Amino acid sequence: xxxxxxxxPASHFSRLRRGGLGIGEIxxxxxxxxxxxxxxxxxxxxxxxxxxxxxxxxxKVLVLQDGHRGTEYRLAVPDRVFRFSFVxxxxxxxxxxxxxxxxDNTLVLKELRYSSLGVGMPYDYENGTLxxxxxxxxxxxxxxxxxxxxxxxxxxxxxITVNGKTYPLLEFTKPEGPLEIKAADKxxxxxxxxxxxGA
Numbered sequence: 001x002x003x004x005x006x007x008x009p010a011s012h013f014s015r016l017r018r019g020g021l022g023i024g025e026i027x028x029x030x031x032x033x034x035x036x037x038x039x040x041x042x043x044x045x046x047x048x049x050x051x052x053x054x055x056x057x058x059x060k061v062l063v064l065q066d067g068h069r070g071t072e073y074r075l076a077v078p079d080r081v082f083r084f085s086f087v088x089x090x091x092x093x094x095x096x097x098x099x100x101x102x103x104d105n106t107l108v109l110k111e112l113r114y115s116s117l118g119v120g121m122p123y124d125y126e127n128g129t130l131x132x133x134x135x136x137x138x139x140x141x142x143x144x145x146x147x148x149x150x151x152x153x154x155x156x157x158x159x160i161t162v163n164g165k166t167y168p169l170l171e172f173t174k175p176e177g178p179l180e181i182k183a184a185d186k187x188x189x190x191x192x193x194x195x196x197x198g199a
Contacts, residue, residue, distance in 0.1 A: 057187070058185040058186065058187055059076060059077075059078065059185075059186050060076075060077045060078075060080050060101045060105070060183055060184075060185065060186075061074045061075060061076050061077060061183070061184055061185075061186045062074065062075045062077055062082060062101075062160070062162065062181060062182070062183055062184075063180075063181070063182050063183070063184050064160075064169075064172045064179060064180070064181050065179070065180045065182075066172060066173040066177060066178075066179060067173070067177065067178030067179060067180060068173065068174065068177050068178065069173075071172075073172050074184075074186070075160075075162045075167070076162075076163070076186070077101060077162055077163065077183070078163055079163070080100055080101040081098065081099070081100050081101075082098075082099055082101075082160060082161060082162045083096050083097065083098050083099070083160070083161040084096070084097045084099065084148065084158075084159075084160050084181075085097070085157075085158070085159045085160075085161065085166075086156040086157060086158050086159070087155075087156050087157050088114070088116075088156075089155070089156060093114065093115045093116050094114070094115065095112070095113070095114045096111075096112075096113040096114070097109055097111070097112055097113075098110050098111035098112075098113065101183045102144075105182070105183040105184060105185065106144050106145070106146065106183075107144070107145045107146070107147070107148060107181075107182070107183060108142055108143070108144050108145075109141070109142070109143040109144075109145065110140065110141075110142065111138055111139065111140050112138070112139040112141075113133075113136045113137070113138050113139075114136065114137050115135065115136055115137070116137075117137060128140055128141030129141075146182065147180050147181060147182040148180070148181040148182070149178065149179070149180050149181075150169075150178070150179055150181075151176055151177070151178055151179075152169045152170055152172075152173050152175070152176070152177055152178075152179050153175065153176055154170065154175050158170075160181070
């Protein structure tokens, strides 16, 4: 008659503490690796879903800097077009300069709109075209600027129109104060309304 010798559990744990590798450890290690892979996969899928549902990109903004105080104001320009307006000092009629922002943030003067010809008003410009549209003279051309620098005075009533809203430039500096207007990029995240026309 022989008797089976069953090792004491303590001796098994003793071998593990001394650096022995047990089957339980291998299973636990594999399980943790699988769980980690699953977690990483889920995170990647979630990031892809977020990126698909979210419009990521640069939008153009106008930066208006007060030359005295150094204060900056930013106005979003979704369609890249804005209008700078003032009252002509001689004719006392409004003048509108229509600008477009290029990819490199250059300000391109596309149109000059005014209601009367005379002293100080152009009628021709380097291959430009002069038209009459809705009772206004419209001089079309391309003239490029890195920035618009001006002294803001109450008399010419300087304004800037962005996205259908008009801002008096005296909101951004004091009377007879210097103001610089330039364009810049702003990174933005916008949720896309998927499946809806006109979104």
